[in-house]
Amino acid sequence: MDALENLKETILKEYPRLTGKDKFCFECGKNLSCFNRCCADVNIFLTPYDVLRMRTAVGLGSAEFLAQYTLVPFDKSQHLPTPLLCMSDSEEKQCRFVDPVNGCTIYGDRPWPCRMYPLGKASPGELAGDDSQPFYFVMKEDVCKGHERTRQWTVDGWEEDQGVAEYAEFGELFKEITLHPALAKGVTISPQQIEMYWIALYDLDKFRDFIFNSSFLRRFDLTGENLEALRADDTALLRFGFKWVRLALFGEKTVTILPEAANIVSRSQSTVMNDA
Numbered sequence: 001m002d003a004l005e006n007l008k009e010t011i012l013k014e015y016p017r018l019t020g021k022d023k024f025c026f027e028c029g030k031n032l033s034c035f036n037r038c039c040a041d042v043n044i045f046l047t048p049y050d051v052l053r054m055r056t057a058v059g060l061g062s063a064e065f066l067a068q069y070t071l072v073p074f075d076k077s078q079h080l081p082t083p084l085l086c087m088s089d090s091e092e093k094q095c096r097f098v099d100p101v102n103g104c105t106i107y108g109d110r111p112w113p114c115r116m117y118p119l120g121k122a123s124p125g126e127l128a129g130d131d132s133q134p135f136y137f138v139m140k141e142d143v144c145k146g147h148e149r150t151r152q153w154t155v156d157g158w159e160e161d162q163g164v165a166e167y168a169e170f171g172e173l174f175k176e177i178t179l180h181p182a183l184a185k186g187v188t189i190s191p192q193q194i195e196m197y198w199i200a201l202y203d204l205d206k207f208r209d210f211i212f213n214s215s216f217l218r219r220f221d222l223t224g225e226n227l228e229a230l231r232a233d234d235t236a237l238l239r240f241g242f243k244w245v246r247l248a249l250f251g252e253k254t255v256t257i258l259p260e261a262a263n264i265v266s267r268s269q270s271t272v273m274n275d276a
Contacts, residue, residue: 008122011120011122011137012122015122015137015138016137016138017122017135017136017137018119018135018136018137018138018155019135019136019155020136020154020155020156020159021154021155021156022136022154022155023152023153023154023155024118024119024138024152024153024155024158025147025149025150025151025152025153026118026138026146026147026149026151026153026158027146027149027150027151028146030103032145032146032149033145034143034144034145034146035103036094036098036100036103037143037144038117038141038143038144039094039095039098039103039104039114040087040092040093040094040095040098041087041092041093042087042095043084044084044085044095044111044113044114045082045083045084045085045113046070046082046083046084046085046111047082047111047112047167047170047171047174048170048174048201048202048238048241049112049167049170049171049174049238050111050112050167051065051066051070051083051202052204052234052235052238053109053111054069054097054106054109054110054111056109056234057106057108057109058106061205062202062203062204062205062206063203063205063206066083066202066203069085069086069096070083070084070085070086071083071084071086072084079178079183079189080177080178080183080189080194080197081194081197081198082178083202085111097110108163112164112167112171115162115163115164115167116159116162116164117139118138118139118140118144118146118147119136119137119138119139119155119158119159120136120137120138120139121134121135121136121137122134122135122136122137123175123179136155170238170239170242173239173242174201174242176242176246177197177201177242177245177246177249180249180250182249182250187250189249193248193249196244196245196248196249197245197248197249200241200242200244200245200248201238201241201242201245204234204237204238204241207237207241208230208231208237211230212230212231218258218261219257219258219261220255220256220257220258220261221255221256221257221258222255224256225240243255
């Protein structure tokens with residue numbers, strides 16, 4: 001069992017389980033001696049919505065942002081790739097979006113793990129034999145002095161203050177993919193399907209080009225979608241991307257195949273992607 005799986009098991013078995021109304025003490029800011037230290041030498045995995053917000057904040061295309069600021073670690077236990085935010089090459093391995101004086105330079109668009117800290121949210125269903133409900137927990141690290149402060153929060157109050165609600169919809173959509181029962185049962189995901197997953201959820205510029213500059217619209221019925229929103233709004237495009245991935249990976253009827261194209265569109269949709 002690797003370190004991440006060990007941590008998950010420890011959290012699920014040993015950490016106090018908090019609800020939205022439970023309270024904890026925490027404060028963060030320039031007045032603390034640990035300011036910015038939590039932003040170094042840390043693994044931050046990015047959801048599709050994290051990437052959308054961050055790359056918009058720095059004005060980069062999706063492929064350019066992914067190439068410059070992320071890497072995809074190989075983990076044989078993972079069914080689907082999740083990008084990891086690259087730290088700097090310095091000895092401290094500082095986050096590349098951190099200014100030494102002012103802190104996070106993309107604070108309004110910081111990713112979900114940074115936004116939630118020091119709270120975490122666990123899904124007990126990830127651990128075999130535990131069918132209890134998701135819960136919150138507080139992460140206490142020696143480097144962080146914020147836990148020594150007396151400012152009190154409820155879990156719900158912290159999430160509201162940190163703007164977590166904006167991320168909730170897409171976080172749930174992402175969880176539905178990564179924790180899909182088919183993956184738990186060991187379904188085989190082909191390289192073509194993994195490519196479709198990556199393009200539809202992370203490389204949105206390429207996904208938009210795939211929809212509007214290939215045979216896609218001649219094969220799939222998008223009459224229920226706002227095509228102008230898909231052309232111009234990355235949030236709408238990502239929302240549709242989750243629908244497409246559920247069809248492409250798991251064969252769910254989330255996107256309608258046009259009758260005249262049904263005989264050439266396979267369950268995995270690899271033919272469609274290869275023809276694009």
